[in-house]
Amino acid sequence: MADLYDALAAPARRTILDALCARDGQTLFELCVRLTTHHDLTLTRQAVSQHLQVLEAAGLLTTHRQGRVKLHYVDPTPLDALVTRWRRPASTPPEDPT
Amino acid sequence: MNITVTSVFVDDQAKALAFYTDILGFEPKQDVSLGTHRWLTVVSPGDTDGVELLLEPDQHPAVGPFKRALVEDGIPCTSFSVTNVQAEYERLCAAGVAFTQPPVAMGPVTTAVFDDTCGNLVQIAQLH
Numbered sequence: 568m569a570d571l572y573d574a575l576a577a578p579a580r581r582t583i584l585d586a587l588c589a590r591d592g593q594t595l596f597e598l599c600v601r602l603t604t605h606h607d608l609t610l611t612r613q614a615v616s617q618h619l620q621v622l623e624a625a626g627l628l629t630t631h632r633q634g635r636v637k638l639h640y641v642d643p644t645p646l647d648a649l650v651t652r653w654r655r656p657a658s659t660p661p662e663d664p665t
Numbered sequence: 666m667n668i669t670v671t672s673v674f675v676d677d678q679a680k681a682l683a684f685y686t687d688i689l690g691f692e693p694k695q696d697v698s699l700g701t702h703r704w705l706t707v708v709s710p711g712d713t714d715g716v717e718l719l720l721e722p723d724q725h726p727a728v729g730p731f732k733r734a735l736v737e738d739g740i741p742c743t744s745f746s747v748t749n750v751q752a753e754y755e756r757l758c759a760a761g762v763a764f765t766q767p768p769v770a771m772g773p774v775t776t777a778v779f780d781d782t783c784g785n786l787v788q789i790a791q792l793h
Contacts, residue, residue: 590767594739596778597766604771612738634780635736636765 571645574625580618582606584627584641592631592638595619668716670706673742674723674732675783678705681720684782688760689745691718723784732784739765741778741788750775750791 574580586601587593593601599615602608610618619639622628626645631638675681682705685691691707694717706717723732735742747753750768754777758764765786766778776790 594765594778596739596741597769600766600769600771600776604769616738633765634763635733636739636780636786637737 571625574621582608587641591640670717670719672719672721674728675720681783742785744788744790747789
């Protein structure tokens with residue numbers, strides 16, 4: 568699995584997630600259109616396709632086929648790990664230094 | 666030199682003629698038998714002397730992979746102009762047409778993309 572932090576480190580990939588959050592379940596074509604016109608991000612389809620592969624490998628994106636068309640959906644599940652990794656449960660306050 | 670004919674590759678000419686006329690609203694123009702296939706064109710209802718759209722058989726072995734690759738990525742094979750893309754979207758949805766992209770405003774143009782049932786995606790575009 569691709570590293571979650573690497574996947575999120577690229578501004579273009581964060582913008583792709585923004586564009587998918589505007590409407591989940593887009594084709595590559597629609598995504599490229601939205602990136603160009605709504606996010607001022609002009610990438611080749613090939614570049615967007617490669618970014619999508621990184622996001623999918625990191626678990627942040629899933630693809631489903633609707634007939635012969637491939638659609639892309641955001642999956643925010645791995646982001647939970649970002650929040651919980653360094654956060655202590657509320658019930659276990661830090662120990663007092665002795 | 667003038668552009669008089671452009672074409673879409675269709676998997677079945679009879680089915681394509683029905684879809685492009687009955688559903689989309691184009692008018693039949695030429696229908697010439699060529700043995701197995703036909704030289705089959707349709708024209709815009711308001712411009713019957715204008716550019717003809719040839720409904721071309723897609724039997725060549727290179728065409729299938731080409732069409733499938735475009736459809737997988739949601740890429741339309743051609744684009745038609747409409748005066749109101751939202752109204753066309755609603756009319757075609759009601760007629761059972763499947764859209765891969767609902768109307769999306771993009772600067773001076775709003776577009777939508779639908780499945781032509783003959784192996785292609787087609788874009789409709791409204792210039793503002």
